Amino acid sequence: MKNLSFIAFYLCRWHTVRVLPSLYDCTENLKNTMWTDTHTHFDADIFAKTRQHDWQKAQALGVSAQFMMGVVPCHFAKIEKLAEEFTGTFFALGIHPMYVMPMNLPQAITQLKQAIERNVHNPRFLGIGEIGLDGFVDTVDWHKQVDFFTAQLKLARDYHLPVFMHIRKAQDAILKYCKRFQIQRGIAHAFNGSEQQAGRYIEQGFKLGFGGAFTFTRAKNLRRLAKTLPLACIVLETDCPDMPPAWAYRQTNYSYHLPRIAEQLANLRGITPHALAKQLQQNSKVLLQ
């Protein structure tokens, strides 16, 4: 009997440690809410062995959809296949500014154009992304980034597609090119600009992506923006496996962290997670049309 209770104790402990935390990440009042993770790299090799489990866990916690981003043409076919395989998975195709250095522009753009052509009637295909400019890294030539970005904006304009943009330390330049090519639909991912810049993006028609970064209490500017910007202009994202929230600092990030990120946003804004989810569904739906 003593042995049995000993075993029961350990079984219970195992259950608590290995299973229950995933469900307890999310509080009772988050049940029956549905979230969209508007920026993931679900195709990343780091998820190879756990992908099925990771997405099931995210779905169990209320993440009903994800927008998976393309970054290099050699992953486009894999992304298309994953979107077919995993329910609630939508995708964008594009060439990320951090990866342009070894690429040949005409060749890469031709590959992107062919991928757009074969997906133009695919209901899971969202648009062009992840594209943009990065003013932070000095290892990627700025002019080459601009050439790739503008070539992809042209495709977005020609095919009437929204764009999903990487804008690190390049907020003003990005907006200048979007205006030039009359791009008025998409997401400025991981937004971290000023209130004035936020206003200009919103005016142009973009949604602003917020994720793990604002969960750090030291991120004062981001927290202020997340709290005060019009809710109709905000979308939530993880950028998994990158940009983990405060409670997973320096760890791999997953879509299943999104409900807790959402809960923090609801707390910041003083609204219920349910009310937040309702508005955010409207916001991300615009990108699906």
Ligand SMILES: [Zn+2]
């Ligand atoms: Zn990304």
